[in-house]
Structures are given as C-alpha cells and as structure tokens.
Amino acid sequence: MTLKKIMLMGATGSVGTQALDVIAAHPDLFELVGFAYGDNIAKAREIIEKFSPKIVVSASDANQVELAQAFPEIESLSGSDGLIELVSVSDYDILLNAIVGSVGLLPTLEAIKLGHDIALANKETLVVAGDTIIAEAARTGSKILPVDSEHAAIFQVLQGVKRKDVRSLTITASGGSFRDKKREELVDVTLESALAHPNWSMGAKITLDSATMVNKGLEVIEAHHLFDMPYDDIHVVMHRESVVHSMITLNDGAVLAQLGASDMREPIQYALAYPRHITMQNEKDFDLTELASLHFEKMDLVRFPMLDLAYRVGKLGGGYPAVYNAANEVANRAFRDGKISFLAIEQLITRAVFGHMEFDGQSLQQILATDAKTRKKVATWIDTLSSEKANS
Structure with missing residues (x-):
C-alpha cells in the first residue's frame, strides 16, 4: 500500500482526534498534509508540531494570524474561503471531512469536483445536498467512503454483494442518553445528563443529537443517498449494546451484519486504508463470549418523533x-x-x-x-x- 496523503477537516473534534491517532499509528501508510480546525488553537499547535502539515485553516482570523507568526513555514488560512483553498490543493489523495454541521458541505463538493476521494464523517453534507454530491462523485469518479459507524458497517458488508440482491438496510441505534426515559420525564433534563452517552465518546453536538434521535434521522437520510435505498427499505432498531453496528437483508432472507467494539477508529481506519483492513494499533478488546446477551427493540416513533420526522422530510x-x-x-x-x-x-x-x-x-x-x-x-x-x- 502506497503512502496516502490526507487532508483533514475538523482535526480537533472527536472524530478528527481519533483520525490523528490512526495516522500516527501508521506513518508508513498515511501522511497528514493539511488540516482545518475550529477554536482549539492549543490543540492545533500540537498537531502542527507532531505532523508538520503544509497547510492549516483556522476558523477565526485571529487564530490564523497567531499560527502564521508561530509557524511561518506553513501556509495559514482562515474561514470558509480557507476551507475551499484547503481542499483545492492538488497534493493529497483523500479528504476526511470530520467537521460537524453543514459548513462541511461546500468544501467537500469542491474536493469531489477535483476528483478527490472523500472519507465522510459529516452526515450533513449528504442530508442537505445528497443528490448533488452523489451525482458529482459519479461524474468525477470520486469515492465516498462512509466513516459513521453505521454506514461504515453497511459499506463493509456490501463488499462483494450485488445491489440488486439487497432487500433492505437496518441501522442500529443505542437510543442515546435518555433511551429509558418517558416523554414526560424529559421536561427538565439537563445538558449534563444529555451529554452522558451510555456507549460512545463523541462531541457535544452529536451526543445531544443522539439524545433527541435527530442523529439517527440524519443517518437514515444519509443511508438513502449513500446506498441508493428507498426510505421504506431503511429500518432502524434499538440496540443498546452498540455491538452490531448495522445490517443488510438480502432477497433470500439472509442477514449480514458487522460487529465490533465501540471504537470509531475502526471505521476511520477502514475508510483511509480502503479497500484493505490493516492492523489496528491498541485495539479494543472484543470477545463475544463475554457478552451475556444482545438486545434489539423496535423503535417507538411516538417516543422519538424526530426520527419519524426525518423519514418524512427525506421522502419529501x-x-x-x-x-x-x-x-x-x-x-x-x-x-x-x-x-x-x-x-x-x-x-x-x-x-x-x-x-x-x-x-x-x-x-x-x-x-x-x-x-x-x-x-x-x-x-x-x-x-x-x-x-x-x-x-x-
């Protein structure tokens, strides 16, 4: 496997930080050539010192100036225009979009227009402009490699499977921090309790989206675009353990699932190393014999109305x-x-x-x-x- 040059948006967030762990663990396979970050300039400095990128984009002009003075050998940019310049650099192989929110859309589209592959952790890009993104990727030959654990799971089990043989997709949901609360118990819940996710370590925005089930709604819309699947054939089930990350059902009734530890580095690493499954450094223990049982429950769309609304807006x-x-x-x-x-x-x-x-x-x-x-x-x-x- 030749050295892959990686451009990273959202470097100081949860997914970005774990992506940097993957890159650092395989210096013979991956090189960070540039990154964008939000407001955590202290972390940005650490990344620069460790990885020596060629270009860095700050969210604010003030941070851009500070980094330009501290690291004059590095091209330092800022803002939305800086993101476009970042992805317009020709010397990289894959863009990992780990930005949270729709701000990641336009630079991703620009990278696709230039023919770069995309490792996509930013589901909003496909939610807002899925038709445009998929059509442009088809035109330029860009690969869109999903990083969300659910979509990465589906992508992995689809390898070697013909699309016409797939009956449906099933996305699993942990249920978020309030999965055991009734609606009347949600009136006075606090931010602290909302951010106490039972299974995953994620940023505040996505963790809160998991509590409202908006995150799963966004994933349904993303799955529709990624896998060209009708909404009626995309199902969501509650799976508290987050061991089965997602499944596909074939026309003959066979169900193929991807299982593993709750570790975002696995889908990140697969997207960066695709089509290879390379060794995971400091791999989390995962032993099915230590699991007492796995639970799967139907989603209550009255209890979680934002998931129901996502299906509606997706179809519209x-x-x-x-x-x-x-x-x-x-x-x-x-x-x-x-x-x-x-x-x-x-x-x-x-x-x-x-x-x-x-x-x-x-x-x-x-x-x-x-x-x-x-x-x-x-x-x-x-x-x-x-x-x-x-x-x-």
Whole structure:
C-alpha cells in the first residue's frame, strides 16, 4: 500500500482526534498534509508540531494570524474561503471531512469536483445536498467512503454483494442518553445528563443529537443517498449494546451484519486504508463470549418523533432535509447555551419543517438559501423563547 496523503477537516473534534491517532499509528501508510480546525488553537499547535502539515485553516482570523507568526513555514488560512483553498490543493489523495454541521458541505463538493476521494464523517453534507454530491462523485469518479459507524458497517458488508440482491438496510441505534426515559420525564433534563452517552465518546453536538434521535434521522437520510435505498427499505432498531453496528437483508432472507467494539477508529481506519483492513494499533478488546446477551427493540416513533420526522422530510426531498438539519443545528446550539429546554429542540425543528413551502426542482443554491433562511427564523424564535423564559 502506497503512502496516502490526507487532508483533514475538523482535526480537533472527536472524530478528527481519533483520525490523528490512526495516522500516527501508521506513518508508513498515511501522511497528514493539511488540516482545518475550529477554536482549539492549543490543540492545533500540537498537531502542527507532531505532523508538520503544509497547510492549516483556522476558523477565526485571529487564530490564523497567531499560527502564521508561530509557524511561518506553513501556509495559514482562515474561514470558509480557507476551507475551499484547503481542499483545492492538488497534493493529497483523500479528504476526511470530520467537521460537524453543514459548513462541511461546500468544501467537500469542491474536493469531489477535483476528483478527490472523500472519507465522510459529516452526515450533513449528504442530508442537505445528497443528490448533488452523489451525482458529482459519479461524474468525477470520486469515492465516498462512509466513516459513521453505521454506514461504515453497511459499506463493509456490501463488499462483494450485488445491489440488486439487497432487500433492505437496518441501522442500529443505542437510543442515546435518555433511551429509558418517558416523554414526560424529559421536561427538565439537563445538558449534563444529555451529554452522558451510555456507549460512545463523541462531541457535544452529536451526543445531544443522539439524545433527541435527530442523529439517527440524519443517518437514515444519509443511508438513502449513500446506498441508493428507498426510505421504506431503511429500518432502524434499538440496540443498546452498540455491538452490531448495522445490517443488510438480502432477497433470500439472509442477514449480514458487522460487529465490533465501540471504537470509531475502526471505521476511520477502514475508510483511509480502503479497500484493505490493516492492523489496528491498541485495539479494543472484543470477545463475544463475554457478552451475556444482545438486545434489539423496535423503535417507538411516538417516543422519538424526530426520527419519524426525518423519514418524512427525506421522502419529501428538495429543501426539506436542509430545513430539518438547519433548525436542529440552531436549536441544538441554543440548548447547549442554556437558552431553551430540551423538548424545545423538537418543537423548533417541527415548526420549521411544517412551515416550509417550496416548489419542485430546487437547485443547490436555492437549498442553501433555504438553509440560511431557516437558521434566521429559528434564531428569532429562540430569542422569543428566551425572553419569555426570563420574564416568567
């Protein structure tokens, strides 16, 4: 296997940090040539000192200036324009998009236009613009290699399987931090309790999305685009142990599943090393004989209405998935900032989706305009809720 040159967006987040572990563990196979990060400049400095990349993009101009002064030998950029420049560099093999949120969409699309392969941990890219992304990848020959554990599992078991032989996909869900709570018990839940995921170590935004089940809804829409599967043939089951990461059912009834430890490095490493399964350094122990039992339950769409709503917006298509995602990103942030209650996240997303109207044949630019409009509307609603809360 020749040395793969990797461009990484979201380097200081949960997936990005674990990707760096994978790269560091295999210096003979992977090289980090550039990265983008958010606000953690201390971590960015550590990455630069350890990996010696050629180009770095900071979210803020101030951090960009600081890094430029500290590391004059490295090209230092900032902002959304910097992300586009990052992916436009010709000297890399694969872009790992580990940015959280739809900000990862346009640079990913640009990388695809240039023919680069994509290791995709940013589900919002396909949720907002799946039709455009898949069509452009087909045109340029770019491979889209899923990094989410569920989609990576499906991708792995599909190897050597003909698409026409697949009846359905089944995505597993841990249920998140509130899986055992009834809806009436969610009224006063705290951020701390929402971020206490029982199985996975993830960033705050995704962990909260798991608690609302928005994350699983986004994964359903992503699976539809990745695997060209009708929504009615994409199923979600509750699986508390997170041992079976996902499954496919073939036309003859055979079920193929991918199992393993709850370790995001495995799907990250497979995407980077594809099509090889290379040795995992410091592999987590996984022994089926030590598991007392595995549990699978039907999803209660009344208890988890955001999953039900995701199926609806996915089937509607056009700008509806973008509205769902944009409203969630703003509401999720507002709950983490203490501005709204946990259940208000669902209420704001639902209000945005049912208030959206559009015509057929939406272009990408129109969808992006819808995204921006939705964010402004939801932010206004949140300000009203915050004012009412302060005056009550």
